[in-house]
Amino acid sequence: MADKAEESGPKPFLRIHNISKHFADVRAVDEVSLDIQQGEFFCLLGGSGSGKSTLLRMIAGLETATSGHIEIEGQDVTNVPPWNRPVNMMFQSYALFPHMNVEKNIAFGLKQDNWPKAEMDARVQELLDLVQLGEYGKRKPNQLSGGQRQRVALARALARKPKVLLLDEPLSALDKKLREETQRQLVAIQKEIGTTFIMVTHDQEEAMSIATRIGVMDEARLIQVEAPREMYERPANKMIAGFIGQVNLFEGKVSRKGKTQTITSMDTGSLLEVVDNTKLEDGQVVWIAVRPERVLLKTNPKGRAANKANGKLTDIMYLGGITHIQVTLDSGSPVRITISEHWDEDEAKLKLGDAVQISFEKRAARLLVE
Amino acid sequence: MGFGSLKRYLVILPPMLWLGLFFLIPFFVVLQVSLADPALTRPPFTAIFTWDGWWPTGFLGDLENYKFLLSDSLYINSYWNSIKIAAIGAFVCLIIGYPIAYVIARAHANMRNTLLLLVILPFWTSSLLRVYALIGMYSPNGFINSTLSWLGIIDTPLQLMQTDFAVYSGIVITYLPLMILPLYAALEKLDGDLMEAASDLGATPLATFWRVTLPLSLSGIVAGYLLVFIPSVGEFVIPALLGGPDQLMIGKTLWTEFFNNRDWPVASSVAMIMLAFLVIPMMFLRNTQGSREA
Numbered sequence: 001m002a003d004k005a006e007e008s009g010p011k012p013f014l015r016i017h018n019i020s021k022h023f024a025d026v027r028a029v030d031e032v033s034l035d036i037q038q039g040e041f042f043c044l045l046g047g048s049g050s051g052k053s054t055l056l057r058m059i060a061g062l063e064t065a066t067s068g069h070i071e072i073e074g075q076d077v078t079n080v081p082p083w084n085r086p087v088n089m090m091f092q093s094y095a096l097f098p099h100m101n102v103e104k105n106i107a108f109g110l111k112q113d114n115w116p117k118a119e120m121d122a123r124v125q126e127l128l129d130l131v132q133l134g135e136y137g138k139r140k141p142n143q144l145s146g147g148q149r150q151r152v153a154l155a156r157a158l159a160r161k162p163k164v165l166l167l168d169e170p171l172s173a174l175d176k177k178l179r180e181e182t183q184r185q186l187v188a189i190q191k192e193i194g195t196t197f198i199m200v201t202h203d204q205e206e207a208m209s210i211a212t213r214i215g216v217m218d219e220a221r222l223i224q225v226e227a228p229r230e231m232y233e234r235p236a237n238k239m240i241a242g243f244i245g246q247v248n249l250f251e252g253k254v255s256r257k258g259k260t261q262t263i264t265s266m267d268t269g270s271l272l273e274v275v276d277n278t279k280l281e282d283g284q285v286v287w288i289a290v291r292p293e294r295v296l297l298k299t300n301p302k303g304r305a306a307n308k309a310n311g312k313l314t315d316i317m318y319l320g321g322i323t324h325i326q327v328t329l330d331s332g333s334p335v336r337i338t339i340s341e342h343w344d345e346d347e348a349k350l351k352l353g354d355a356v357q358i359s360f361e362k363r364a365a366r367l368l369v370e
Numbered sequence: 371m372g373f374g375s376l377k378r379y380l381v382i383l384p385p386m387l388w389l390g391l392f393f394l395i396p397f398f399v400v401l402q403v404s405l406a407d408p409a410l411t412r413p414p415f416t417a418i419f420t421w422d423g424w425w426p427t428g429f430l431g432d433l434e435n436y437k438f439l440l441s442d443s444l445y446i447n448s449y450w451n452s453i454k455i456a457a458i459g460a461f462v463c464l465i466i467g468y469p470i471a472y473v474i475a476r477a478h479a480n481m482r483n484t485l486l487l488l489v490i491l492p493f494w495t496s497s498l499l500r501v502y503a504l505i506g507m508y509s510p511n512g513f514i515n516s517t518l519s520w521l522g523i524i525d526t527p528l529q530l531m532q533t534d535f536a537v538y539s540g541i542v543i544t545y546l547p548l549m550i551l552p553l554y555a556a557l558e559k560l561d562g563d564l565m566e567a568a569s570d571l572g573a574t575p576l577a578t579f580w581r582v583t584l585p586l587s588l589s590g591i592v593a594g595y596l597l598v599f600i601p602s603v604g605e606f607v608i609p610a611l612l613g614g615p616d617q618l619m620i621g622k623t624l625w626t627e628f629f630n631n632r633d634w635p636v637a638s639s640v641a642m643i644m645l646a647f648l649v650i651p652m653m654f655l656r657n658t659q660g661s662r663e664a
Contacts, residue, residue, distance in 0.1 A: 159571075
């Protein structure tokens with residue numbers, strides 16, 4: 001998909017081309033290419049050790065690339081030292097200077113760029129207002145709460161009006177409630193100032209709720225780049241399907257090809273049909289991915305047809321708005337189901353151990369070849 | 371007084387006794403001698419109290435010795451010279467010690483202890499021995515001069531001994547670990563993210579050093595500086611062995627008064643004033659450490 005943008009789309013704002021980083025004999029980032037447009041809120045998502053932070057640090061210039069190059073607005077910055085790059089980074093530890101008060105922390109970069117005093121003061125005040133810390137300018141970092149420190153770090157990183165703002169797990173140190181609130185603030189601030197944001201996170205929910213596009217990294221490689229909805233609906237492989245949200249995977253062999261592809265699955269003990277135009281071979285091993293909310297549950301198991309399987313109810317977890325249900329199929333495979341409409345156990349007269357039937361639409365499933 | 375505080379007093383009693391016996395009592399003895407007059411007796415000074423049994427009835431002491439110190443430029447010069455040499459010597463230690471401490475603090479964790487050991491190792495040999503080693507290096511037929519003349523670079527030996535340079539090298543070789551250790555402690559605590567943040571915000575490595583590293587290691591600089599400065603002021607061995615005859619340091623003057631002139635009262639007043647000079651920076655050191663912990 002990145003290739004297509006290279007040919008037809010507007011010139012990318014930030015282009016990462018075939019970049020690699022090797023530490024001794026470890027490949028931290030392996031031939032990653034990525035184009036990011038101006039004004040995007042891009043999330044690099046991946047587990048620890050996936051290389052996402054190293055990629056971010058290479059954009060910042062804090063790590064030098066082993067090979068490949070990085071361009072910002074058409075200018076090659078691969079070998080530009082960090083202090084000369086038009087990007088700024090917000091650190092996971094916030095890295096606020098403990099010997100300077102909030103104002104001086106925010107003004108650090110401006111002073112480095114020799115801003116006149118009056119303009120510098122105005123800019124600092126503007127940023128303090130932006131992050132709603134107007135009255136805290138004279139405080140030292142150790143006199144602030146975690147959430148306030150986080151906002152100072154954001155203001156400081158934005159002070160020099162960077163072309164790209166890099167955020168390294170900026171919310172990981174906040175508790176859950178504050179984190180959700182801060183996510184919203186971050187999105188609002190990004191919309192207000194229009195700066196391109198690139199954020200690293202290991203939290204897929206965070207990425208889903210914030211990002212305009214997500215890039216998933218695994219084992220030093222960039223696996224898939226998509227908008228959140230497309231990423232969820234059309235994961236590229238089993239790893240991403242399981243990483244972005246929950247998923248039921250049924251392994252099977254291709255038995256009939258066509259517009260509707262048919263798979264014989266041992267996991268469900270039945271034929272599975274899915275609408276998919278992937279080129280397949282007879283007998284090829286594939287996986288059918290179905291999201292828990294796309295699985296339907298029936299209380300009277302009757303008949304055997306495609307995309308249906310019988311089993312027993314083995315777990316009900318009522319969470320109020322939604323209910324998680326687990327069914328163990330006769331083949332032994334577990335299936336997770338999420339029901340979001342009002343669920344009343346008495347009404348459904350379901351209890352653990354009852355025989356049930358699961359089914360799903362052939363358009364609700366996704367065929368994965370790896 | 372509860373049992374807890376009683377225990378606490380028991381714990382601090384031995385060090386208090388030690389200080390009382392070997393610091394406080396000698397201090398008052400020296401103070402008393404400094405107020406007395408020299409006499410051809412044994413010990414060679416007059417008593418400053420008249421006694422009636424156990425009770426002192428009269429005070430005969432005076433500040434004549436202190437006035438004498440002010441009247442003779444020899445003493446003022448020695449004090450000034452001592453403070454100057456100690457201040458410059460401590461500064462040289464700082465200039466040499468800071469990069470060393472920085473490199474150790476930034477070294478890989480499993481290298482740090484080895485490097486620290488290399489810094490402390492010379493400290494385990496006698497400081498006198500180390501100063502004698504310098505004489506072996508600097509003397510007219512010492513290592514440096516003989517090597518240079520063997521190489522044909524010089525004809526006549528360089529005057530290295532009895533110079534300021536020799537005295538400063540003596541201070542460095544004697545006190546450098548006292549500078550490096552507090553600097554290392556301050557630099558090691560420094561978060562590497564702060565340096566990266568500074569360079570990300572447009573600071574060149576030099577600017578990062580001035581605006582972040584140096585201010586954040588200030589407590590270590592003050593501690594290290596005073597730890598070198600304080601013993602250097604009263605230093606006797608280094609100026610005596612390495613310094614020239616014109617280099618009057620207060621330790622040497624003190625020695626001359628005591629053992630050559632046998633003027634104990636004047637020597638004692640010299641010592642008292644030196645003590646005052648040293649107590650002031652020590653109080654300063656205590657204050658900075660207190661505020662660092664707060």
